Amino acid sequence: MKQTKEIYILGIGSYLPRRILTNAYFESRMDTTDEWIVSRTGIRERHIADDDEYTSDMATEAAKIALEDAKMSAQEIDCILVCSVTFDMAFPATACIVQKKLGHSASCPCMDIEAGCSGLIYSFEVAAGLLQLGHYKNILVIASDKLTSITDWNDRATCVLFGDGSSAFVLSTEKNGAKALLVDTLLSAEGKDAEHLLQPAGGSAMPASHETVDKRLHFLHMNGREVFKCAVRGMIAVLEKILQRNQIQPSAIRYFIPHQANLRIIESIADSVSMAMDRFIVVLQNTGNTSAGSSGIALDHAYRGGKLAKDDLLAFVTFGGGMTCASAIIRWIA
Numbered sequence: 372m373k374q375t376k377e378i379y380i381l382g383i384g385s386y387l388p389r390r391i392l393t394n395a396y397f398e399s400r401m402d403t404t405d406e407w408i409v410s411r412t413g414i415r416e417r418h419i420a421d422d423d424e425y426t427s428d429m430a431t432e433a434a435k436i437a438l439e440d441a442k443m444s445a446q447e448i449d450c451i452l453v454c455s456v457t458f459d460m461a462f463p464a465t466a467c468i469v470q471k472k473l474g475h476s477a478s479c480p481c482m483d484i485e486a487g488c489s490g491l492i493y494s495f496e497v498a499a500g501l502l503q504l505g506h507y508k509n510i511l512v513i514a515s516d517k518l519t520s521i522t523d524w525n526d527r528a529t530c531v532l533f534g535d536g537s538s539a540f541v542l543s544t545e546k547n548g549a550k551a552l553l554v555d556t557l558l559s560a561e562g563k564d565a566e567h568l569l570q571p572a573g574g575s576a577m578p579a580s581h582e583t584v585d586k587r588l589h590f591l592h593m594n595g596r597e598v599f600k601c602a603v604r605g606m607i608a609v610l611e612k613i614l615q616r617n618q619i620q621p622s623a624i625r626y627f628i629p630h631q632a633n634l635r636i637i638e639s640i641a642d643s644v645s646m647a648m649d650r651f652i653v654v655l656q657n658t659g660n661t662s663a664g665s666s667g668i669a670l671d672h673a674y675r676g677g678k679l680a681k682d683d684l685l686a687f688v689t690f691g692g693g694m695t696c697a698s699a700i701i702r703w704i705a
């Protein structure tokens with residue numbers, strides 16, 4: 372969505388749980404090897420939330436850091452969006468739980484958004500649209516997932532891929548102290564491919580029962596090869612389209628910030644735009660796939676690692692369950 376009013380990013384934060392599982396953990400538990408995991412995915416370790424650390428807790432931690440970065444108190448936020456595929460529970464909205472955990476006492480709208488691992492960019496577009504309406508000044512956008520809560524620890528094809536984590540952004544129409552300008556967002560989805568990545572049970576289609584638990588249907592199920600193909604095809608399409616409509620050559624993008632699922636997927640995107648891998652921010656070797664929060668975590672690491680300079684153009688590109696794809700271009704202005 373092209374912005375008619377300028378929308379700024381005032382603060383950025385991310386959070387990873389303290390506990391780390393390396394590939395050696397899986398080697399000791401199942402028929403897999405560090406070599407298989409690294410060569411197929413690039414992942415070496417991932418952070419795992421404790422049993423009593425929920426999606427809302429990780430969301431709250433990232434939000435606090437983003438608010439501090441924006442030099443803002445929670446009370447100055449007038450809308451909270453949380454995107455995830457692992458909300459604390461079906462309802463109430465995790466955004467309402469985060470509002471309470473932040474000690475945000477003023478009444479403000481809080482809502483959840485589900486767009487798989489593209490949730491952050493979907494939420495940017497929703498937040499930008501709300502800001503354009505002029506009803507709000509500062510919107511807190513949080514992407515948080517505890518994917519390990521729906522990971523089947525007996526399924527070697529999926530359990531080695533995922534980790535937990537969150538990222539958060541303060542979006543505003545105020546320019547004062549801004550880190551970045553939101554230039555454009557582009558969203559897409561291919562519902563015909565939704566069957567390749569899903570959590571079959573626990574919703575209204577297949578309510579929880581002893582049978583669904585016995586059949587392990589509350590865990591994430593994935594057809595990895597199909598997801599891989601959909602991801603590459605979809606990410607290239609949204610990236611080409613957003614670059615074209617903004618008349619930006621790939622070489623003008625300082626860093627691409629892809630969803631952190633698989634190094635080979637990211638390499639395919641780099642090939643498609645003929646850019647070297649050093650133009651891609653990659654953190655998945657230490658995080659695994661953290662779902663909705665992943666590209667925000669990557670940006671935050673680049674920001675805090677001192678990689679970003681004034682006027683850098685950055686391009687997010689994501690894919691996830693749905694199958695959703697999304698891209699956003701931001702200009703770093705700090």
Ligand SMILES: CC(C)(COP(=O)(O)OP(=O)(O)OC[C@H]1O[C@@H](n2cnc3c(N)ncnc32)[C@H](O)[C@@H]1OP(=O)(O)O)[C@@H](O)C(=O)NCCC(=O)NCCS
Pocket residue numbers: 402403404407408411412488527528529531568593594595596598599602632633660690691692
């Ligand atoms: C999951 C993924 C890494 C698997 O890699 P792949 O090259 O497609 O591997 P395949 O699924 O074809 O499996 C190849 C073999 O490895 C085996 N295998 C699967 N997981 C394994 C593991 N952890 N260790 C060792 N072997 C494993 C399979 O059983 C299969 O064995 P077989 O040939 O005897 O049947 C890859 O498909 C992928 O990354 N897909 C995208 C997933 C994704 O990003 N999901 C998140 C979306 S947000």
